[in-house]
Amino acid sequence: MKAYLFCIALLLGVAQPAAQAEVFERTLANGLKVIVKEDRRAPVVVQQIWYKAGSMDERTGVTGIAHVLEHLMFKGTHTVPAGEFSKRISAAGGRENAFTSYDYTAYFQQLHKSKLPLAMELEADRMRNLNLTAADFAKEIKVVMEERRLRTDDEAHGLLNEKMMATIYQQHPYQHPVIGWMNDLESLTVGDAQAWYRRWYAPNNATLVIAGDVKADEVFALAQRHYGAIPRRALPPQRVFIEPKQAGIKRMVVKAPAELPHLVMSYHAPTLQDPAQDWKPYALQILAGVLDGNESARLNKHLVREQQVASGAGAGYDATSRGPSLFTLEATPSEGRTVDEVEAALRGEIARLVKDGVSVEELQRVKAQVVAGEVYKRDSLFYQAMQIGQMESIGLTHRAIPVMLEKLQAVTAEQVRQVAEETLQDDSLTVAVLDPQPLSGKPKAPQGVSHAR
Amino acid sequence: MLVKSLLIAASCCVAAAALATPNIQHWQSASGAKVLFVENHDIPMLDVSVSLPAGSSFDAADKSGVAGLTHHLLDLGAEGLSEDDIARGMADIGAQFGGSFDPDRASMSLRTLSNAAERDKALDIMARVLQRPLFPEAILAREKARVIAALKEAETKPESIADKAFQKAVYGAHPYALPVSGEIASVEKITVQDLSNFYRAHYRAGGAVVAIMGDVTRAQAEAIAQQLTEKLPSADAPTALPGVAMHIPASEQRIAHPASQSHILVGAPGMARNDPDYFPLYVGNHILGGGGFVSRLMNEVREKRGLAYSVYSYFMPLKQPGAFQLGLQTKKEQADEALQLVRNTLAEFITKGPTEKELLAAKQNIIGGFPLRIDSNRKILDYLSIIGFYNLPLTYLDDFTRRVEQVNVAQIRDAFARHINPQAMATVIVGAPPASADKNGAAK
Numbered sequence: 086m087k088a089y090l091f092c093i094a095l096l097l098g099v100a101q102p103a104a105q106a107e108v109f110e111r112t113l114a115n116g117l118k119v120i121v122k123e124d125r126r127a128p129v130v131v132q133q134i135w136y137k138a139g140s141m142d143e144r145t146g147v148t149g150i151a152h153v154l155e156h157l158m159f160k161g162t163h164t165v166p167a168g169e170f171s172k173r174i175s176a177a178g179g180r181e182n183a184f185t186s187y188d189y190t191a192y193f194q195q196l197h198k199s200k201l202p203l204a205m206e207l208e209a210d211r212m213r214n215l216n217l218t219a220a221d222f223a224k225e226i227k228v229v230m231e232e233r234r235l236r237t238d239d240e241a242h243g244l245l246n247e248k249m250m251a252t253i254y255q256q257h258p259y260q261h262p263v264i265g266w267m268n269d270l271e272s273l274t275v276g277d278a279q280a281w282y283r284r285w286y287a288p289n290n291a292t293l294v295i296a297g298d299v300k301a302d303e304v305f306a307l308a309q310r311h312y313g314a315i316p317r318r319a320l321p322p323q324r325v326f327i328e329p330k331q332a333g334i335k336r337m338v339v340k341a342p343a344e345l346p347h348l349v350m351s352y353h354a355p356t357l358q359d360p361a362q363d364w365k366p367y368a369l370q371i372l373a374g375v376l377d378g379n380e381s382a383r384l385n386k387h388l389v390r391e392q393q394v395a396s397g398a399g400a401g402y403d404a405t406s407r408g409p410s411l412f413t414l415e416a417t418p419s420e421g422r423t424v425d426e427v428e429a430a431l432r433g434e435i436a437r438l439v440k441d442g443v444s445v446e447e448l449q450r451v452k453a454q455v456v457a458g459e460v461y462k463r464d465s466l467f468y469q470a471m472q473i474g475q476m477e478s479i480g481l482t483h484r485a486i487p488v489m490l491e492k493l494q495a496v497t498a499e500q501v502r503q504v505a506e507e508t509l510q511d512d513s514l515t516v517a518v519l520d521p522q523p524l525s526g527k528p529k530a531p532q533g534v535s536h537a538r
Numbered sequence: 539m540l541v542k543s544l545l546i547a548a549s550c551c552v553a554a555a556a557l558a559t560p561n562i563q564h565w566q567s568a569s570g571a572k573v574l575f576v577e578n579h580d581i582p583m584l585d586v587s588v589s590l591p592a593g594s595s596f597d598a599a600d601k602s603g604v605a606g607l608t609h610h611l612l613d614l615g616a617e618g619l620s621e622d623d624i625a626r627g628m629a630d631i632g633a634q635f636g637g638s639f640d641p642d643r644a645s646m647s648l649r650t651l652s653n654a655a656e657r658d659k660a661l662d663i664m665a666r667v668l669q670r671p672l673f674p675e676a677i678l679a680r681e682k683a684r685v686i687a688a689l690k691e692a693e694t695k696p697e698s699i700a701d702k703a704f705q706k707a708v709y710g711a712h713p714y715a716l717p718v719s720g721e722i723a724s725v726e727k728i729t730v731q732d733l734s735n736f737y738r739a740h741y742r743a744g745g746a747v748v749a750i751m752g753d754v755t756r757a758q759a760e761a762i763a764q765q766l767t768e769k770l771p772s773a774d775a776p777t778a779l780p781g782v783a784m785h786i787p788a789s790e791q792r793i794a795h796p797a798s799q800s801h802i803l804v805g806a807p808g809m810a811r812n813d814p815d816y817f818p819l820y821v822g823n824h825i826l827g828g829g830g831f832v833s834r835l836m837n838e839v840r841e842k843r844g845l846a847y848s849v850y851s852y853f854m855p856l857k858q859p860g861a862f863q864l865g866l867q868t869k870k871e872q873a874d875e876a877l878q879l880v881r882n883t884l885a886e887f888i889t890k891g892p893t894e895k896e897l898l899a900a901k902q903n904i905i906g907g908f909p910l911r912i913d914s915n916r917k918i919l920d921y922l923s924i925i926g927f928y929n930l931p932l933t934y935l936d937d938f939t940r941r942v943e944q945v946n947v948a949q950i951r952d953a954f955a956r957h958i959n960p961q962a963m964a965t966v967i968v969g970a971p972p973a974s975a976d977k978n979g980a981a982k
Binding site: 126127128129159167168171172175176177178179180181195196197200223224225226227228229230231232234235238239342343344345378379380381382385386389390393396397417419420446449450453454455456457458460461463464465466521524525 | 558580581582583621622624625626628629630631632633634635649650651656680683684686687688690691693694696794795796797798799829830831832837840841842843844845846847848867868869899902903904905906907908909910912913914915916969
């Protein structure tokens with residue numbers, strides 16, 4: 086609960102131009118952008134509020150504060166005591182949570198459509214009236230530390246990813262983990278949380294997404310009633326970081342308790358800036374699909390099934406983020422095989438791509454999944470709202486969603502080959518290896534352990 | 539419309555809005571399979587799942603892993619189709635083909651566009667995968683190696699170590715103790731013959747439950763159900779599993795691990811899916827540790843003291859009594875404090891039961907949130923499958939809110955007292971705190 090998301094991959098599936106469900110948008114006088122997606126399949130509604138403030142807006146020494154504040158947002162306001170927010174949503178039959186990423190922080194509730202006014206009232210209240218106390222902070226920071234231990238410190242792949250990001254980025258704040266460095270968590274204060282809240286939690290820094298069995302006009306009126314009186318606030322300029330160009334391959338090793346080694350190859354990659362004009366991010370999405378978009382994709386077929394050099398392999402790319410992106414290949418060697426062998430095998434796939442490109446069938450297969458994914462997406466109200474909120478929060482707009490789908494369909498085989506050649510270059514590569522360590526002589530399995538009765 | 543309207547009288551405590559449930563059609567296919575179908579044309583897609591009583595509890599102890607590998611290899615080669623034909627065939631039409639596997643059930647599920655071209659192709663592949671799997675020798679060897687690698691990896695993970703030790707402590711020699719993916723030593727020995735034998739014995743049409751949700755007509759659904767099950771093996775129903783010993787001795791295992799947190803599990807055999815106490819136990823557990831941020835455990839452990847990020851309790855309703863389990867992870871140094879706290883919280887709950895106020899809040903959440911349980915094709919498909927597989931009444935969804943509303947404090951106290959004895963529970967602590975390491979072997 087109160088999960089933070091590392092980064093949510095916008096799936097290959099982007100939106101269909103003629104989406105059946107209608108999207109309406111209005112910006113209140115205080116700058117709050119309200120987007121409504123009408124979908125009457127079930128008598129439910131989801132409210133999501135997205136703040137354009139994520140861990141990338143933190144500064145050295147206070148990493149983790151965006152996520153800590155997310156936790157503290159459940160700790161009460163001047164009129165709604167601590168714990169009451171969750172109790173009222175629960176009593177309304179609702180489900181709720183929140184997540185923090187590098188790029189944004191978002192809060193959501195899912196409820197029967199009749200409960201939307203309650204959810205809005207509560208969410209609007211904590212946009213400006215949060216009551217931060219030292220006592221609540223002291224308890225909640227311990228919870229966050231437990232979360233960090235669970236997800237990162239005791240999790241070999243989480244640790245590998247954290248240290249890899251810190252190696253890949255020299256200057257860009259993506260070098261810091263969303264959950265924050267433990268040492269920073271230990272020194273954060275309620276004052277840091279207060280400052281973060283005052284700086285970023287304002288209607289003109291937020292997007293409200295409402296999806297479900299609602300009428301847009303009624304939602305706009307409701308939003309005006311609950312959020313309309315919250316004053317806009319002067320926002321600090323969001324600093325734009327340009328990561329210095331990498332000038333040669335980086336290699337790193339992380340030792341952690343585990344059985345299997347693991348290898349990740351991360352290449353710097355462009356993100357979507359102009360949805361109508363760009364082509365490379367779309368070609369990279371298709372490339373990721375060719376490598377790992379389905380069971381018959383190249384990495385699984387070649388490395389896992391045919392060569393059996395890997396027990397698992399994957400590729401990933403996120404076209405949409407506020408900061409820079411990565412194109413990532415990863416694999417776990419099969420028993421008796423080494424990380425060097427899986428690296429060689431992954432490099433073999435890259436060489437083949439660059440030399441021979443992709444087949445028409447492969448391209449069509451990936452596009453077929455994009456088209457089908459668009460239809461399947463309609464089964465999840467929550468995901469549709471997510472997609473809108475995410476696009477708005479990274480500096481694009483939900484109106485780009487259908488454009489992106491068209492552009493994805495237009496990618497050519499030669500573009501995929503070309504973007505592979507341009508992107509998958511050693512000079513912009515970081516290779517991260519998990520070097521598994523035994524559990525320090527302790528029994529690995531419970532069999533050897535005394536069992537008291 | 540996704541749902542049909544069905545007005546249920548507003549109850550005294552919880553004002554129920556107009557609730558709506560899907561119209562479930564039900565029949566037995568000529569093959570003998572049980573079919574549950576909800577027709578819905580809102581989205582041009584189709585979801586289908588086929589479930590069989592072929593989960594890990596049907597494994598023999600010395601062949602643990604056979605059931606899992608049988609299920610796993612279904613789509614890795616079938617009559618006239620190589621594994622790559624299957625994968626490519628589904629990918630070419632954008633179909634999603636998957637499965638799920640647990641102690642009771644082995645399921646295959648398909649999501650496809652409902653156009654005839656895509657639908658027919660996807661169903662043709664699914665039909666062959668389910669009814670004419672080949673279990674190729676070379677692929678079994680490869681997949682065994684992958685399963686073994688994953689099992690070795692799991693043996694280093696505190697959560698996996700804890701889960702395995704917990705199942706063993708709760709179920710002893712009962713097959714619910716068997717790890718769903720098997721043991722390294724038993725998987726190594728598995729042969730193609732083992733898979734074929736298991737398949738013939740357990741993938742019977744008579745045991746199959748077909749759930750169909752989406753954009754097809756009743757006539758099409760009938761044909762689909764028959765197509766997916768008519769060539770399943772015909773065999774006699776296997777002998778029923780032995781019963782679960784409901785009363786276990788108190789035990790505590792402390793297992794060393796270098797992790798910074800201790801992973802703690804406490805529990806015992808809990809309840810079966812068809813237990814008459816299902817609703818009192820479900821609602822009671824919602825109050826104790828199933829209701830998210832507002833549950834007692836969450837309040838005591840996380841909100842008041844900051845001892846853990848996640849703390850929960852649940853009943854795992856299976857054919858036979860699945861586990862009642864309570865869990866958390868916390869910094870080693872405070873593991874004993876946290877363990878004592880959850881034990882006290884549980885003991886107090888069992889002695890005194892919930893308050894009227896807590897019960898009202900839980901009912902409000904469960905009843906008020908009922909529409910969220912059936913707001914997508916995916917969720918409805920899962921309900922169809924469960925209703926069919928566990929022989930729940932077809933009116934299960936219609937009755938759900940009323941059954942919840944009828945629960946009272948005395949029933950919860952009574953049901954918990956009869957099912958859960960806090961003095962006779964299994965406790966597992968992986969990454970046990972160093973200060974307590976010398977307690978190893980001492981009964982608590």
